[in-house]
Amino acid sequence: MKKLNKTKEDLNPNDVGMSSFVGDKSKTIGVLSLKLTMADQTEVAAFYVVxxxxxxxxxxxxxxxxxxxxxxxxxxxxxxxxxxxKVSTHSTDEKPFETHAMQAWITMTTLDGSS
Structure with a gap:
């Protein structure tokens, strides 16, 4: 939220539960409505913040x-x-494999207790 120059005061409160990719449960701290522009299309989208x-x-x-x-x-x-x-293409992550390899390493070291 810092990159968007938003604070918790900008959130609309809610109590929606979310599950992570590994099944961890958490509550959202609120919903943030933002203009999202992709492929020359701008729409307002609701983002649940955790x-x-x-x-x-x-x-x-x-x-x-x-x-x-x-x-x-x-x-x-x-x-x-x-x-x-026509089809337009937009990249998401510049270095996805570095990111996922690091996340896997962190997860594995956390699960087996090694460092």
Whole structure:
């Protein structure tokens, strides 16, 4: 939220529960409505905010993906958009494999207790 120049006062309170990729449960600290621009399309999107130490900034939900006509590729770390005439491509993570390798190492050392 620091990068967006937002504080907890900008959040709309809620008590939605979330699950992480590994099944950890947590509560959101609020919802933040932001203008999201991708592929020459600007829409207001609601982002559920959680306190977490992760390697990604946002997760785009299934509803947003379908509404925006986005085709995400986790293999190529790209988002594809079709506007009826052409496909536009947007990169997501500049170095996805470095990020995921580091996250895997941190997770493994945490799980087995080694450092």
């Amino acid at each position: 306190e977490s130490n992760v390697d990604y900034n946002i997760l785009l939900g299934r509803d947003w993906i379908h509404q925006s006509g986005c085709i995400p590729s986790s293999l190529f770390q790209l988002l594809f958009f079709w506007d009826g005439q």
